[in-house]
Amino acid sequence: MSLPTTPPLARPSRPSWLAIGVGVGAVILVGAAGLLLGAAGIDSIQVVRALLDALPLIEVDNTLTEIQLNVLYEIRAPRVVLGGMVGAILAVAGASYQGVFRNPLADPYLLGVAAGAGLGATMAFAVSGDSSVLAPFAFLGGMAAVAVTYTLGRSVGGRTTTSLILAGVAVAAFATAIQTFLLQRNSETLRQVYSWILGQLVTVGWGDVVGLMPYALVASAVMLASRRMLDVLSIGDEEAGALGINVVRLRWVVVIAATLATAAAVSVSGLIGFVGIIVPHTIRILFGASYRVIIPLSLLFGAAFLMAADIAARTLVAPAELPIGVVTAFFGAPFFIMVLRSMRRSG
């Protein structure tokens, strides 16, 4: 089994049609599987008939009860869609952090963004008791965390890979410590925050999809629009500056977009690790190291990856659930190692 490899210097300017086709195909296939599979024990053929019937101009009978149709449209479908959206923006945010910090290990978790977002949301909920303020305060917490991480990382050792990641780990630990303290002091009022932190995609509806949509669209558009400049940035700050790029502004714009995406995802689905690092790296290895390839493909493969992980989470031990973070790590880590090894062998 040999994987196609691209020499690191030959950077394609856009993803190949093959790569786009595979990505789109994966999203459609996994999404369809997500609609067909689930713990409710609804016959897949009847689901197909019901979905066909929902299309305009097609009339097909199905034997689903009112409750089963409700499960399909109000519980299963929004969960599939939300899983796809969260996976897409976590993956593209990870790819953007890696580009903007020129650091292959940067991701929302290692940079402390997710922990900061969690802390921001917890504090907001502790003070106001209102769950509608979670997303904006998660964003503020995430921004504060990434700013501290970046400043710390620079001040201790330039912009080396290790100093940035170590700073991120320290910031994440600090934010988590405060959050744990708050949760312990207010165990009853903050029990809902606990549910939300661990919440994953267990109980979601179309309201969550609608709530996430604006953040996902704006943040993804900004990151997509920056893909060319991230390529230029990869040769170095001074070189990029000489080529007419305002490096400081670019860094801020991309960091804000990636943090907004992460915070929005965290505020609907809780903390789901591994997506932001596995997906961009797999794309880098399979399809090329240019951000003009990585950013758009991260949207597609991130969506497919998290939808697939969620199918596993809700069917492997059905009718019980597995935490989706366990699934992303359990399947993601070995897959990632396999990709890394096959790259070394053929390269």
Place this chain on the structure above:
Amino acid sequence: MKRTALCGLFVVVVAACSGPDSAATTTSTLGGAGFPTTVEADNGSVTIDQRPVAIISLSSTATEMLFAIGAGPQVMAVDDQSNYPTEAPVTDLSGFTPNLEAILSYEPDLVVITFDPGELIAGLETAGVPVLSYTAAFTIDDVYRQMEALGAATGNSEIAQQANETIEADLAEIVENSAGVGDDVTYYHEIDALLYTVTSSTFFGEIYGLFGMDNVADPADEDGSFFGYPQLSEEYVVASDPNIIYLANVLYGESAETVATRPGWDVMTSVKNGDIVELDSDVASRWGPRIVEFAQSIADGLEEYQRG
């Protein structure tokens, strides 16, 4: 297996200690009648030299048991979660994050706990304070055993015995009054909004089982790998359409109204008919004398459901 052996041993010890002709009572003169005594707890055999008069309870269930068996006057301090009965001397001591020095500052002569996050038991033993640890009951019998053990440990064996008989009789009466009503009625017992629940194999499930009710969560943990407390898939809960929903998480903001507004839940028969029972969250999470109230709530829900 080890548990069963321990419980068996424990019954023997309690019988030996509480029986009027037993060796334990004949040797006891120094510490009052029945002392010194040895009782079984989850942390092994514990010897208590004299009748404790400065008990600290770091378990809200143990607090309820101690007061039910007449040991209330001997209780000096209880943890911040012990809100029942009202005369319990609540302090800011924590059972979840216990502070050894804070506990010792009360100079207790017996500490009852349900959870040791690390070195609590070892620390108390080093300080010479006997400690009894009782985890959540697995069966109704565990409730009786813990009550009896606390009775022996505090010199209230007789009242403990009576309290157990009362609980047993009350439970039997409640179940008998609902005879046949619960047969084949399905239920879902919600622990939290992430859809964690109990199966029939748990202590709570056993009480529902007394009424002949069927738990929709049982297929989620057939091999017991979730210890009877699985997290259910949302679509499964809705599709299984239980006859009655029992909410054990009212304290955390859930109610019949919030359940009805959950996306996709409005079509459930129990939601349409209002067969959602809001349990007292404390009663539905403790395994003390108030299991009688828990059983009564189940029966009330059943009656409401059958009335239609």
